[in-house]
Amino acid sequence: MGKIKTQRNILFLTGTSLILGIMIMLSIHTNLAAEVTTENNTQELVGYIEDLEAEITDLETQIATTRDQIELLESSQAEEQTHISSMNDTLNQLNMNAHLTTLEGPGIIITLDDNTVGAEFAQKNNPTTYVASNYIVHDKDLLYLIRSLASATEACSVNDVRITDSSSIRCAGTIILINSTRLAPPYEIKIIGDPDELEAALLKSGTYLSLVYRGMPIQYAKQDSLTISAYTGAYSTNYGTIETVLPGDIDEETNNDSSQE
Numbered sequence: 001m002g003k004i005k006t007q008r009n010i011l012f013l014t015g016t017s018l019i020l021g022i023m024i025m026l027s028i029h030t031n032l033a034a035e036v037t038t039e040n041n042t043q044e045l046v047g048y049i050e051d052l053e054a055e056i057t058d059l060e061t062q063i064a065t066t067r068d069q070i071e072l073l074e075s076s077q078a079e080e081q082t083h084i085s086s087m088n089d090t091l092n093q094l095n096m097n098a099h100l101t102t103l104e105g106p107g108i109i110i111t112l113d114d115n116t117v118g119a120e121f122a123q124k125n126n127p128t129t130y131v132a133s134n135y136i137v138h139d140k141d142l143l144y145l146i147r148s149l150a151s152a153t154e155a156c157s158v159n160d161v162r163i164t165d166s167s168s169i170r171c172a173g174t175i176i177l178i179n180s181t182r183l184a185p186p187y188e189i190k191i192i193g194d195p196d197e198l199e200a201a202l203l204k205s206g207t208y209l210s211l212v213y214r215g216m217p218i219q220y221a222k223q224d225s226l227t228i229s230a231y232t233g234a235y236s237t238n239y240g241t242i243e244t245v246l247p248g249d250i251d252e253e254t255n256n257d258s259s260q261e
Contacts, residue, residue, distance in 0.1 A: 103192055104225060105193075106192070107193050108190075108198040108221070109220065111187070112189065114136045118135050122135070137176070137185055141216075142158060142189070144207040145189070145208060146191075149191055149198055149202060153193050153198070154193050158187055158189050192226065195222035196222075199222060
């Protein structure tokens, strides 16, 4: 009986040991599988983070490039605006030089009219010596009067017709044509410039003194501000052409000038 009991105990212990061994092996296997899974998850997470970091770096590069492009465009636009502003200033100056711009400034207004009173008196009292042309304003009176003030003149008009370098002033019967516009007395001459210089030039003008001597109604007034309208006629060039000068030609001329020196 004692021997059988011992065998049973051995079998029990053996079975128990076998079960414990199996359980231990399962536990070890489970832990190893969990470690492998955790390691794989960690590697995947690290890879994902690295991909995100690479994507962020790429985006930062794109942002920096875009900012550089924006700054370049802004700089280019600023240069273009400066260039456009400079061109507009040049265009305005050219328009002013060509009398195509309405100007405002100080100056003088001269009013000249026919001597109708003197003409009537002379015709009534001295009909034999009366000459009608001695009592009217002629084209040369306006022309010489304007020319005598040219050195102090920046802009000029007669009855609001702008006078330019190519303007023509001529008689057509009892009227005067300026830029093909028919004008009749009284003639209002507006001139922009230094009022004191204009007054001094006027009082020294032989034409002005002659008009006063002839009894022609002429008066002037200095102005703090007056407006002269732009030239509205047309410029025409029939024979002249613009000479085309290439950059290479300019460099060659510069080199030739330098060598001659």
